[in-house]
Amino acid sequence: MNLVSHLAPRRLAVAATVVALIIAAAVTNPGTAGAATSEGLLCDTDAHQTFSLTAQDGFMSTPDGNSIYMWSYGNSTRGFQLPGPTLCVTSGQPVTVILHNTLPEATSIVFPGQKGVKANGNPAQPQYTTPIPPATTGSLTSMVQGAAAKTGTATPSVTYTFIAGTPGTYLYESGTDVNKQVQMGMYGALVVRPSGSTCATGATVCHVNDRPDSAYSPGHEYVFMLSEVDPDLHLAVERSEPIDWNSFTPRYFLINGRTMPDTLAPNNASWLPNQPYGALVHIRPFNSSSNPLPAVIRYLNAGTVNYPFHPHGSDERVVNKDGHAMAGPAGEDLSYQKYDLDVQPGQSVDALMDWKDVENWNALTNPIPTQIPAITDQLLVGPDTWFSESPYLGTKNPLPTNITSNNECGEYYHIAHSHSLIQATNYGAAFGGMMTVFRIDPPLGCQN
């Protein structure tokens, strides 16, 4: 097995993706029906916190060229998307979600963590078939009232209402045939902001919950919706064949419906029309005067196993879990730092992160005590690299012309990924799956 064929299956050609990433980062892309590209949390908001979602089918694409049949919720005025639209609401305010169903099966939405949810005005309740005597209870068909399968021209619907609960990050997901429908992609994020929050209108500081010490930088808010896909199961659903649950084996591991390196593409990247949400975290070093606020990452696990998420290069402080502040009864700070967040199925974890230039390495005044080897003694993996060829933040040195640079101006990159490393693959190929990067720009950004 020679060098090229050994490496090729384990590396994904990222050059085209990343060049487009650099160009598209701040430019409206005319190819996507007017949807501008962006980074960070992208959510649907509404003055009356009323949202119309349509359960529908579509396809997601993977970096290794796979195209997988999915079901998910779309904003009824847009099209299919995976995951469902992130809904941003304010704690204590009423929320209305109208679900329209175009799927060939009944479906529904449960809102874990919310209380007093009503379906069509009635309390949300588990649904059963009519008992056949002598049985007195029927079999469970759904965790909550839902919308029937679409069989004719009319599109069945159901309306859910609730008062948005405590600040934090929540899942919304199917309550019907849950193991199949949630695996098919029927999940989305609900972000509840503290009451009185001005974050949606461009504040200078935001908070995760009602504690002042949960402050974060408004432009640096991220949702990481974590999930996994067994393509064989999806193919069976696409072909209306029975599912063999005994052979369930996930092959793709997703952040916001994409796998590495698609996770690095911006929101609304035109080449990922059905997967609009990226997961690139883009920050600058902490500075007590010019950049004092951390970023916040809102983790959600829509899968059925835990995902041990490991950021390189920084700890993350868990300040909120499942919509509740990490606080004691007398306001004690029960937050804690982790270098690996083991997010459990159905759980949400809100964590603050930053990166500090602790050593202040500088080529002239404080050089690193080691030497970078000559380029011939470096093993750069594949035809492209994110390495700046310099240890110093903001310095970019040349690469041989046969290697594509993914580095713009000497910024630092750290990966963040599941540490059950089989989940950091695309169908077993390394440097894929449930992975993204933290991009740390020089203090003044990249000056173009």
Added chain:
Amino acid sequence: MTTIPVNPRPHPTQPSGDPVNENRSLPGFNRRSFLTGGAVVAGATVFGSRLLVAPVAGAAPGLAAYTPGTHPQKTVHLAGTDGWVSMPQGAPADLPFFPDSLAPLNRDTYVFGFRDVTNFTSAQVAAQRGKAQISAPMMAFDEEDDITITLTNLGLLVRPDLFDGHTLHWHGFVNAIPLFDGVPELSLSVPVGRDLDYFYRPHDAGTYMYHCHFEDVEHVQMGMTGMVFVRPKQNRGTPITFQGRPYSKFAYNDGDGSTGYDREFAFMITELWSAAHWRDAHIQVSDWTDYDPSFWLLNGRGYPDTIAANGGRDSNGNLTSADPRLQSQPNSSLVTCNAGERVLLRMSNLGYQNHAMSVDNIDLQIVAKDASLLRGRDGVTNYITTNTVDVGPGESRDVIFTAPSPGEYLLYDRGYSYLQNGGGPGYGGMMTKILVGAPGHYPQQTVANA
């Protein structure tokens, strides 16, 4: 009360009889490759194992007292290569994968791994090609050390066709820069036959781990995983009295002695998928999403090998062991302590499954997770008392217990399906023993896991 006889801790093979190895041209070969880094001290070469004999505050012979504000230099040289190890005896065959037909005598499983080659001559370094160990050498440093780790890639003896590089990733190192973080796609990796220097100046005490990040799903599973921990500045200060006893060794700068301990034991938690190891030796590839481990290891060994003695090294730097099967697996997981002592367990998981480490009859107090003391920003402490410590992939835990009355206690993974070797009968896998002796029975600990 009947005194339960406690087996005396078996003594490993002593290298050449002389325990003091200062000013030699070869590293101090203590019972296993336990590294604290060769200190660069003018006029003397102080070797890895000896630095742990005494606290940094000047008691070690030849080592200057610590001056606050300085950064003592420590140097380590690691080599990455391949090798062969042994799963516990009696594990049923799983042909063709286990035992591997290419394995030499007393071995059955192919691995990749690191070796400590600090202060080796070039010839001695080269001679370690094909002699990897699992788990990797444990490393211990102090806050504010300036550490240079040179990584040499010796290539793979069994796979001369494979051009894999190696890197060093210090997992959990806060505010790292990419050049020293070891992710090949974001920095660079070490090609076969070359070296790279990594530099670390740790400011944060705690329990971490290190591993290769080159095609990590493969290299980590193949065995390039090891423990690394950082001792707090508090160890350099005056002893602190906690619960009526003075301590001079602490897991963190707790300020109140609440992480003080008498003995420490570190555990690298992993699983082993025989079929994948066989495939790497036989020029095949594995689909990592089919992961299906058959052995569960603490410090590279499955029970009952976990309780066997630490290995050693001879005067040429080659690994030695009383049990030839375990020659390439030098790190013991046996815990020994005396009644009433406080024992620190450092647990790090570089497997791909969760493991719930449990002890019966002894309360376990989790004082830190992921090298962060369980204390809020307002100073409120929230240690957790339990008997089962769940450690997910990539996480670490610092756990302290007070040794109860003399006897044998088991430390095991409550995930009972992992307490077996290759599906064979009886106990195996992720289990070790805690042997508690009467006060004074075991001599003072000088090095972790001893």
